[in-house]
Each structure stands twice: as C-alpha cells, then as structure tokens.
Amino acid sequence: MSKPTERDIAGIRARQAREDYNLFSRLPAVYAASRSQGQKFLQKGGGLSIVEWRTLWDLHEVGPMTIRDLATIQRADHSLLSRALPEMRRKGFVTMRRDVQDGRQTIVEIAEAGRAAYERAAPVMARRRAALHGVFSEEEIAAFVGYLDRMEEFLRIPIEEFLKEDTVE
Amino acid sequence: MSKPTERDIAGIRARQAREDYNLFSRLPAVYAASRSQGQKFLQKGGGLSIVEWRTLWDLHEVGPMTIRDLATIQRADHSLLSRALPEMRRKGFVTMRRDVQDGRQTIVEIAEAGRAAYERAAPVMARRRAALHGVFSEEEIAAFVGYLDRMEEFLRIPIEEFLKEDTVE
DNA sequence: AGAAATTATATGACTTGTCACGAATTATTT
DNA sequence: AAATAATTCGTGACAAGTCATATAATTTCT
Secondary structure (H helix, E strand, C coil), X not given: CCCCCCCCHHHHHHHHHHHCCCHHHHHHHHHHHHHHHHHHHHHHXXXXXXXXXXXXXXXXXXXXXXXHHHHHHCCCCHHHHHHHXXXXXXXXXXXXXXXXXXXXXXXXXXXXXXXXXXXXXXXHHHHHHHHHHHHCCHHHHHHHHHHHHHHHHHHCCCHHHHHHCCCCC | CCCCCCCCHHHHHHHHHHHCCCHHHHHHHHHHHHXXXXXXXXXXXXXXXXHHHHHHHHHHHHCCEEHHHHHHHCCCCHHHHXXXXXXXXXCCCEEEEECCXXXXXXXXXXXXXXXXXXXXXXXXXXXXXXXXXXXXCHHHHHHHHHHHHHHHHHHCCCHHHHHHCCCCC
C-alpha cells in the first residue's frame, strides 16, 4: 500500500467519500447487506429462503390469500411468488387452489410443514427485529420510513416528467 | 373487489399497513425501484447497464484504477466487476492491463468508446440527481444518509452477536 | 530464505428482483 | 349480447447482487 502504483489514491479516497452521500449508490449496498444478514439468520432458523420466510410469515399472520395479495404485501413483483410457490407446495409448505369466485386467482394457504418451518424460523427473526429496535427508537424508525416513503415516491415518478422540464426545481 | 372471496381482506390491509414500518421489508422495494428507475434513465442515455455506468463514471472522474478500487467505491462485490469488465473491454469501453508493480492487480482505464458512452449518459443521469436534490434538501440528505449509515452498521454486526445474548437491550 | 498469511482476481452456483408478453378469466362499455 | 378493457397468473429473458472456492502474486513472520 506504500508502493507508488499508477493510480490516484487520493482521488479514489475522495470519490469514495463523495459517494457516501449518493443515495442511488447507498441503497444497493444497504439492501444487499440486509439481504445477506437476513439469509444468515434464516440459515440459523432452519434454512428457509427469504421469499419462503416472507410468504410463510404473511400466511401465518393473516391466513389464506391470493398470489397478488402476497406480492402486494411484500412489495414485490407477482412473478417472484409465482415462481417460488410451486416449490413451496412440493415441500408441503403451502397448498394452492383456484378461487371458485374468481377463476383467475389462486388461493395460497399455509400447510403443516409450512407451519413447522415458520415456527423454527420465527424466534430467530423476532430476535433480529428486536435487535433493530435496540438500535432505532420508534421515532427514528418513523423518520427513517418517512425518508424511504419520499424516496420511493420520487423513484416512481415516470421518467418523462424529468426529461421534459427544462429547468429543475 | 366486492365479491366475497375466501380471504380476510381487512387482515391483508392491516398487514400491509404494518409492513410499511418494517425496514427489512421496505429496503428491497426502495432499492428495486431505484434500480428500475436508473435502468430507464440509462436506456434514454444510450443503453448502458447500471454496472457499466457506475464504472465509466468512476473511471471518468478519477482516472485509472484497479478492480478492487472500483468495487470499493461502488460498495459492491469485486466479482460483479470482474464479470462485467471483459465485456466492457470487448465493447471498447475500457482497457485492462496487469499492474507492473503488483502483478495481482488489474488496472482498468477508460477508453474512447467508453468516454463517448459516458458523455451520452452523463446529462441524463445528472438530470436525475438534480431532480433528487429538488426533493431533498442538503440537510435531509445528510439525515437520510445518517440513518443508512446506522442501518448498515447494524447489518454488519456478525450474527453471533445477536444470538448469544439472552436478553435484548 | 522459506513458510505462512494475505490480497487480487476469476469463476461457478445461487437468490432476488425486474420487465414483457401471452393465455385465461372477469368486468365494463356500448 | 358482443366487444373491449382490465386483471391474474405463468414464463422466458435478463440484471444485479451474494458467497465460496481456486489460483497466482505479494507480504509478513520466523
């Protein structure tokens, strides 16, 4: 690290420091860290994947619902669930049946093995949430979520809105 | 939406509302929205991928650097860069050469086509950052980044730290 | 100097997420 | 009632990440 190599170390440091304040660059990193930590906790709690955990948790908390309901709650694309569910059914985690009232919908319900897997993972995940609440107060979480709300709102503005204006602000 | 189907609509709504305050569930969604918006902007600006854009931007700003430098600045795993760079070289975006001082390192430098691609994308991306600054003040960004810092710190605590304690907080 | 540890890179295998499109079903308009 | 529109789900194709492991080169330790 003392050898003079053909790059501008000070420039690199400076850029790094500046990028700390670039939200577009911070979000991927924070998300990746969150996913990674989540996967490790789940590993300790029986080996569920994140999608499996979220799905079992939702189904456990509110009962049977459609694929779309799950996607909406999880703020994810329906295709993610659509792809994960058949495997979960194979493992005996859930049952799936076509809705009688609306033939487009599939109703997903937690099953025996799913309940068992949930019970195994839940304590570890509860521990994680508790630890988070040891770091952030209620008010801080609300403030943080407020920023995320505003960020999300910004991110959902259709791109034309930005490019047509000649003056920003 | 008025037909009574076999699921607890109120429960689903309630869960959705509660999940709004679950940071672990908000982060993926906000990140995904950011990525998606970024891709759309890049589409308008010549069709670079996100990794390509970040890399060209870094190289343009600070000059030649190693793969590790790029990964550090971008807060990403080096393998992401390691995989993306050969294709970028093929497109004439960058050159790569083994460092003479340290034979482990590869020095990446922006090339002609890379500079051109950067120039095409930069205005659009600058527009995006400007728009963001129309939504968040300097102080707000600092506060937001502060929360992200603390969140990231929390997320990097080794898992054993959580599980060994018998009482949280 | 030689052994052991560290570091940089490449690569395989995997997860999470997107978008776009098609098929089936339901809802709305005319 | 028929035509049109909207919604649900499945699936292909892809991007952006991770981790683990291997190899080569450099540093550090004894």
